[in-house]
Amino acid sequence: MSLITEIDYGTPASRSDKTVTLTIDGMEVHVPEGTSIMRAAMEVGTKIPKLCATDMLESFGSCRLCLVEIQGRAGTPASCTTPVAPGMVVHTQTERLKALRKGVMELYISDHPLDCLTCAVNGNCELQTEAGNVGLRDARYGYAGANHLADKKDESNPYFTYDPAKCIVCNRCIRACEEVQGTFALTIDGRGFGSRVSAGQMESFFESECVSCGACVQACPTATLVEKSVIDIGQAEHSAVTTCAYCGVGCSFKAEMRGEELIRMVPYKDGKANHGHSCVKGRFAWGYATHRDRILKPMIRAKVSDPWREVSWDEAIGHAASEFKRIQAAHGKNSVGGITSSRCTNEETYLVQKLVRAGFGNNNVDTCARVCHSPTGYGLGTAFGTSAGTQDFDSVDETDVVLIIGANPTDAHPVFASRMKKRLREGAKLIILDPRRIDLVRMPHVAADYHLPLQPGTNVAVLTALAHVLVTEGLVNEAFVRERCDWQEFQDWAEFVSKPRNSPEEVAKVAGVPADTIRKAARLYATGGNAAIYYGLGVTEHSQGSTTVLAIANLALATGNLGRRGVGVNPLRGQNNVQGACDMGSFPHEFSGYRHVSNDAVRSIFEKAWGVALDKEPGLRIPNMFDAAVEGTFRGIYVQGEDILQSDPDTTHVARSLAAMECVVVQDLFLNETANYAHVFLPGCTFLEKDGTFTNAERRIGRVRKVMSPKNGFGDWEITMALSNAMGFPMNYAHPSEIMDEIAATTPTFAGVSYAKLDEAGSVQWPCNESAPEGTPIMHIDAFARGKGKFVVTEYVATDERTGARFPLLLTTGRILSHYNVGAQTRRTANVAWHEEDRLEIHPHDAEQRGVRDGDWVKVSSRAGETTLRALVTDRVATGVVYTTFHHPSTQANVVTTDFSDWATNCPEYKVTAVQTSRSNGPTGWQERYREQAEQSRRIAETVEAAE
Amino acid sequence: MSHDNSPKKLVYMANQIGKFFAPQKHETAVAGIANHLTKFWDPSMRTKIVRHLSDGGEGLDPLVREAVQTLRVEQSDDAGYFG
Secondary structure (H helix, E strand, O other): OOOOOOOOOOOOOOOOOOEEEEOOEEEEEEEEEOOHHHHHHHHHOOOOOOOOOOOOOOOOOOOOOOOOEEOOOOOEEOOOOEEEOOOOEOOOOOOOHHHHHHHHHHHHHHHOOHHHHHOOOOOOOOHHHHHOOHHHHHHOOOOOOOOOOOOOEEEOOOOOOHHHOOOOOOOOHHHHHHHOOOOOOOOOOOOHHOOEEEEEEOOOOOOOOOOOOOHHHHHOOOOOEEEEEHHHHHOOOOEEEEEOEOOOOOOOOEEEEEEOOEEEEEOOOOOOOOOOOOOHHHOOOOOHOOOOOOOOOOOOOOOOOOEEEEEEEEHEEEEEEHHHHHHHHEEEEEEEEEEEOOOOHHHHHHHHHHHHHHOOOOOOOOEHHHOOOHHHHHHHHHHOOOOOOOOOHHHHOOEEEEEOOOOOOOHHHHHHHHHHHHHHHHOOEEEEOOOOOOHEEEEEEEEOOOOEEEOOOHHHHHHHHHHHHHOOOOOOOHHHHHHEHHHHHHHHHHHOOOOOEEEEEEEEHHOOHHHHHHHHHHHHHHHHOOOOEEOOOOOOOOOOHHHHHHHHHHHHHHOOOOOOOEEEEEOOOOEOOHHHHHHOOOOOEEEEEOOOOOHHHHHHHHHHHOOOOOOOOOOHHHHHHHHHHHHHOOEEEEEOOOOOHHHOHHHHHHHHHHHHHHHEEEEEEEOOOOOOOOOEEEEOHHHHOOOOOOOOOOOEEEEOOOOOOOHHHHHHHHHHHHHHHOOOOOOOOOHHHHHHHHHHHHHHHOOOOOOOHHHHEEEEEEEOOOOOOOOOOOOOOOOOEOOOOOOOOOOOOOOOOOOOOOOOOOEEEOOOOOOOOOOOOOOHHHHHHHOOOOEEOHHHHHHHHHOOOOEEEEEEOOOEEEEEEEEEEEEOOOOOEEEEOOOOOOOOOHHHHOOOOOOOOOEEEEOEEEEEEOOOOOOOOHHHHHHHHHHHOOEEEOOOOOOO | OOOOHHHHHHHHHHHHHHHHHHOOOHHHEEEHHHHHHHOOOOOOHEEEEEEHOOOOOOOOOOOHHHHOOOOOOOOOOOOOOOO
């Protein structure tokens, strides 16, 4: 295996379909119109010296190293900024150019430390390389003149250093921050010789607006910006392309290795989801993989009050299997179940549901998508016939109007947010429906045209009001509706939305959004060109989550914003493999490919493949499992890669449910919160330690590649296999590719997927089969998967979670950039430097009424429970609304959230909880009891060595 | 709401489903509710709601009552390795 190096063409590719022919150094070259001479030369293998140019960025023309001569033209233009022209004759190496380049390089080197041997990027430095390329042997100016060699290094960022002494002021870092990331955190301070890269206003990198995405580090041609891991360890000697295990964007990275030690994760330019960009989590926050908290040996215990006892894999697996068998023998086959994880691979998820359906003999399998995007499955499945987003990420490049509902892309899907911001800077319009002023409402060079700060819980009312405007103002795309949808269903829907109670004027009274703003937003969505909707958990995690998804689909259908690039309905998936976990048959009512268990033909496919009769009835969903556990009918659970105690709502109830079970088996990297109630702990492995695939929010299936041995000894798929074999249902896969082959053989939308196909194509978007051998970037082009698009009436039903005198505020929850979900991974990295605790955001007015100051400890109480955390006084939230994240178990945000859930899917209503807040002196009784119980539960008995 | 699969909670959940289908035509709504319960509720939950209706169906909205009346629950016991 070798180090993967990508060609740097110097400038971005042109999208023109016109071809230009020119001659470079005697060679005829054919390139698209608009291509730079630098790129055209590189296309035929001629590498013109350069420093300020790189193909991730627009050309800049500052370093003066890439000069060329063009026959018939005066001077020596920069090849990066000069486009090709028909018949042009270019010379890249002449006596004149050689002298010029050497002179330029002399100037650079005269103000650069000559410490190449001990420099972190020795051998991988563009300045060093180009100095050699231009034949520099000496700098005539000497090194004693004015210079920047004593400039102070900035080591404030946890992951990289900024050494101004090595900076050649090429501006690549600044342009990367602007063009690629869109944060505009960097600038040049000073003029002429005094020009220096500055984070913010001459602040340290850590204190500035820098979001630590790593784009500047990647762009830097010297060691000015370099990863601390490279400084500490050295440079990599081999690499493999893999898929990030954080959010649903599914970025491709090169895992750069030295032996089995990970040196750094570098975003892969050919990655079709991220095109070479990254965020602070995927790029830097991988240290959890080797964190001392990782549990590497299996453990069992009789009671959760006992300390853990380390045992062999055989004993742990045997004990878990015998317990499940014992429980089933005593309480029936439906008394156990399993939970698959969106953090695990498709292959692992598929195996867990197979174990439950075929090994346990019931359909009591569910996945963490239950608590996030299950309404997406229901809503989009109903409206379009497929439980997935309609577009690829690249589609946003052709969007004219972006409509974001209940999503915060800059925090939760940062790499896609950068793409979106780029399009917005190019002029696309922006509508945001969110109770909170998310960053995209107003940030450098981006401002929402309309922000609808609706009251939590009123999504359906507002979306139906938008539809009211479309219908009553004649903005419906009737031709599309007549051709692609059921006309009668449309008429029923149109009649419903036209009713006066759905008018913006009426809805304004409950939603708190001015009617005029609703009307203007609707007009813009309908008439602004290609309009695309992006949504997140602010849509799904409501008692009307599924209705909201249907209301979104209605808008897209009514305006014809489906079936082509630039438009569509795009759920932004939270975890890395939410889409995949759903695709793989993790829900209790359906097999892989979203086919109901009651379908005899589908069931027979699996009965034949697995050699066992399967249950035709749906199983229990996660909340139903909890309820059944309290009731005493559900007594054993296998939880792979999920922390249900921390992530599910109403923690007190979840704890009570787990405590009621006789056998809780947790498979995870760490002793997570759920493990406090576990009887068997099976140590899992990280995405770096196994092969598999993840499927991102755009249905893109990408490879996960093993780059180091599993520290626990086994891939997660092997552990499930062992458990299944111990249960008596045989599984014998030699490699995850064989599991994918089985998925392809049983699932029509995956029929064309194999590891060979993924190796060849890089990644593919399902459906990938005979009809679409290269995958499907855009869905529903000529017809919907279900035939006709379905309009559904979406009556607004207010949640039963109401504010009142006792609980007058509405709590809504969300995520922050530096942390991921329950924080099990990111809390074990330096990302805690940005967010060491969850805070309660509260409006200054509400804070003043309660005597709460910024930083005070406050108690948050709901009818479900109470917790304490520190206050952050901010007008990002409206009066009457408070907000917090749920990344830290000590905060226990979900002690407060309730058991109200979506009518269709039981997805919890995380986004609306009536609460009261007051100043507090410290942790609640629950928090103290919980901490004590967690400490007791995590004890591991010392192993007694056998006497020699 | 109570914290188990008790009739009270199931009645609440069924009525939630009923409220979604309520604006649709009567027959469509009743069929929609019944279909939803059949597709997404496990047989033990359906059995309980059916039994609750036969015990008088306290709390069930009229449309939901009609839908529950149409439910037939068959416990399958021939599935799986242990079947």
